[in-house]
Amino acid sequence: MRLASCRWCAVLLAAWLFAVLVQGEEPAKEGAGETHTPAEWREKLAAWRKALESDDEAQRREAKAAILSIRDPNAFGVLKYMLAREESLDVRRLLVAPMAGIGGRKVVDMLVELAMKDRAVWGEAAIGLGTMGEEDRALAVRRLSRYLRSKQLQARAVQVLALGELIRPLEQGARPDDALTRGLIDALALKATNYKKGKIYFSWYSFQGARTLSNQYRSSRVGGGIVDVVISIEVTSPNETAHELLQQYTQQQLPLDQDQWAQWYKSARATR
Numbered sequence: 001m002r003l004a005s006c007r008w009c010a011v012l013l014a015a016w017l018f019a020v021l022v023q024g025e026e027p028a029k030e031g032a033g034e035t036h037t038p039a040e041w042r043e044k045l046a047a048w049r050k051a052l053e054s055d056d057e058a059q060r061r062e063a064k065a066a067i068l069s070i071r072d073p074n075a076f077g078v079l080k081y082m083l084a085r086e087e088s089l090d091v092r093r094l095l096v097a098p099m100a101g102i103g104g105r106k107v108v109d110m111l112v113e114l115a116m117k118d119r120a121v122w123g124e125a126a127i128g129l130g131t132m133g134e135e136d137r138a139l140a141v142r143r144l145s146r147y148l149r150s151k152q153l154q155a156r157a158v159q160v161l162a163l164g165e166l167i168r169p170l171e172q173g174a175r176p177d178d179a180l181t182r183g184l185i186d187a188l189a190l191k192a193t194n195y196k197k198g199k200i201y202f203s204w205y206s207f208q209g210a211r212t213l214s215n216q217y218r219s220s221r222v223g224g225g226i227v228d229v230v231i232s233i234e235v236t237s238p239n240e241t242a243h244e245l246l247q248q249y250t251q252q253q254l255p256l257d258q259d260q261w262a263q264w265y266k267s268a269r270a271t272r
Contacts, residue, residue: 034072041075045082052091070098080110089120096121100128108136112143115160116153123163130164141166141180148183155238158187162241167249176250181265184249187242188258 036044044066051063070079076099083095096114099107114125129140144166147157161167170176243256254260 041078096124100131126160126164145179184246190239
């Protein structure tokens with residue numbers, strides 16, 4: 001789902017190229033496609049973390065690019081350890097970025113946890129979930145469906161599903177997932193007062209092969225550099241977002257009326 005289609009108006013607040021690794025052809029980045037033991041990754045990541053504080057801009061660029069390029073599952077535990085202890089918000093956001101490229105159940109669980117409970121990096125985690133493979137995305141939806149039944153976290157779960165563009169339309173004749181469908185119908189009762197309207201700001205480090213953020217702006221590599229995008233997302237009432245997710249998922253164009261959706265769901269279950 002495009003962000004515009006779920007009434008989250010994603011606008012570009014500021015975007016700039018802050019790093020060009022080389023002029024002309026880009027060399028292979030350290031860390032890209034590499035496999036190491038966890039001990040070796042601890043050593044490498046400690047060195048790159050130190051380089052992020054360097055006065056040498058080239059060193060900072062190289063360290064950031066190296067961290068972004070990590071794809072080795074053996075690095076996940078080290079990234080998780082560092083993330084839990086890191087105080088710098090910018091570095092925490094940077095450490096989240098390569099996790100989606102690693103993939104797997106442990107990464108999904110970690111990103112879902114961050115998306116639901118970490119107010120600083122939830123946006124990066126949600127978008128990261130949306131860049132993963134279909135199997136991992138399906139697992140993320142199952143995990144997030146549980147939160148749809150939580151009164152405290154229901155609105156956030158709706159936002160994560162929308163921002164990550166995680167829901168796929170049902171194939172014709174397919175059976176709706178009970179937890180997801182019932183959870184979204186429950187979320188139709190949410191009001192604007194359940195979640196403060198306004199703007200959420202977060203910096204999003206680019207993911208290789210990331211999907212389009214909106215019709216106009218996407219994460220990409222340009223001229224050998226990394227695009228660092230700061231976007232502003234305007235939050236509408238979470239029940240409106242839940243309604244649009246329901247329409248997309250079920251392919252039913254019912255109005256934003258919880259009773260009508262509940263009746264449709266009851267009839268749909270009866271005909272299985």
